[in-house]
Amino acid sequence: MQFVDGLFGVFSNSGFTAITTGNIIMIVVGFILLFLAIKYKFEPLLLIPIAMGCILVNLPLSTIGMNGSEVGFLGVIFQALTSTEILPIIMFLCLGALTDFTPLLARPVTFILGAAAQFGVFMALFLAIGFGFSPQESAAIAIIGGADGPTSIFLATKMAPNLLGAISVAAYSYMSLVPMILPPVIRALTPEKDRRIRMEMPKPVSRTTKILFPIVVAVIVGFILPSSIPLIGMLMTGNLIRESGVVERLSKALQNEICNIATIFLGLTVGCTMVAGDFLTPNTLKIILLGLIAFAFGAAGGTLMGRLMCKLSGGKINPMIGAAGVSAVPMSARTVQIEGQRYDKGSHLLMSAMGPNVAGVIGTAVAAGVFIALFM
Numbered sequence: 001m002q003f004v005d006g007l008f009g010v011f012s013n014s015g016f017t018a019i020t021t022g023n024i025i026m027i028v029v030g031f032i033l034l035f036l037a038i039k040y041k042f043e044p045l046l047l048i049p050i051a052m053g054c055i056l057v058n059l060p061l062s063t064i065g066m067n068g069s070e071v072g073f074l075g076v077i078f079q080a081l082t083s084t085e086i087l088p089i090i091m092f093l094c095l096g097a098l099t100d101f102t103p104l105l106a107r108p109v110t111f112i113l114g115a116a117a118q119f120g121v122f123m124a125l126f127l128a129i130g131f132g133f134s135p136q137e138s139a140a141i142a143i144i145g146g147a148d149g150p151t152s153i154f155l156a157t158k159m160a161p162n163l164l165g166a167i168s169v170a171a172y173s174y175m176s177l178v179p180m181i182l183p184p185v186i187r188a189l190t191p192e193k194d195r196r197i198r199m200e201m202p203k204p205v206s207r208t209t210k211i212l213f214p215i216v217v218a219v220i221v222g223f224i225l226p227s228s229i230p231l232i233g234m235l236m237t238g239n240l241i242r243e244s245g246v247v248e249r250l251s252k253a254l255q256n257e258i259c260n261i262a263t264i265f266l267g268l269t270v271g272c273t274m275v276a277g278d279f280l281t282p283n284t285l286k287i288i289l290l291g292l293i294a295f296a297f298g299a300a301g302g303t304l305m306g307r308l309m310c311k312l313s314g315g316k317i318n319p320m321i322g323a324a325g326v327s328a329v330p331m332s333a334r335t336v337q338i339e340g341q342r343y344d345k346g347s348h349l350l351m352s353a354m355g356p357n358v359a360g361v362i363g364t365a366v367a368a369g370v371f372i373a374l375f376m
Helices: 002-012 019-041 044-057 073-082 088-097 100-104 109-117 119-130 136-146 149-159 161-176 176-190 207-224 226-244 247-270 282-312 319-325 329-343 350-375
Strands: none
Touching: 002 319, 019 044, 019 119, 044 088, 044 161, 044 247, 073 088, 073 119, 073 247, 088 149, 088 226, 100 207, 109 282, 109 319, 109 350, 119 226, 119 282, 136 176, 136 282, 136 350, 149 161, 149 226, 149 247, 161 247, 161 282, 161 329, 176 247, 176 282, 176 319, 176 329, 207 226, 207 319, 207 329, 226 247, 226 350, 247 350, 282 319, 319 329, 319 350, 329 350
């Protein structure tokens, strides 16, 4: 009898007695994210830890995240490193060390394409306000259109921590869907003859120019838009460490160990915010829709600017490279390369597309700085 009572006691204290429909839905969402990351390699570096964080935090009676006044170890890491913006900023430092700005420096005019691709961000801002979100929440949602995960997380933790899970999942989901989203936009906005344009390879860039670029950008942007210093400053610091050529150990550490550690904990802590009660709301569906609009219109803005530059250059610029202005480095540029070879097997647009691609990283960070200055 005592054995039976013991079994009932174990059952009554198990998660089976506390599971809700919301828990089940979120666990299924986690499994779907895992499937997409592992089977189709959709942003697996971050989607796998996000998915596992989502599953673990939605297991009934879980004490791994944040449950009312009870804070588990992932909740502690979230409060200490993610909500304080430390991990997203560290990711920008690593991103700078991983980024080669040579294609942009070789063809500076592509700065304009990266800026034009921010059109979707500002359009989504006004749409989100029209959907009933506050200006701060709208800014955090709109930055999804920049296709830059760390920036989305940074702005969400600062302006809309209650929407962090939905914004993060939307941002990384659309980043992984770049090969599906960009081609229809490109085909709808460019004539086929322009897609066949072959571009010359970018010119070589001196080492001095590569070293001066991050210093000059950090100082100029810092003076004009001080609120962007945490993002632009760390991005350029990481790039200077890469390009200086005298601190290879630091550069490799940023590109590998530090980046990997930050990615793991950023993903897990973002996943632990995806509690059923907070995630399963009408606002989540709105965020997913607005993110798609922002992303698609960002690609459209860059592509249309590419068409204008194509005409102004006398047909020397393939307008498709404008679509790579949504950062998602380097997937956007690769997508443009693949799309170009659909029409001309001898077309090599990758290096040309990398210019607006890395310009988009800077543009999104600047847009985030503008939002902080306007709404904080």
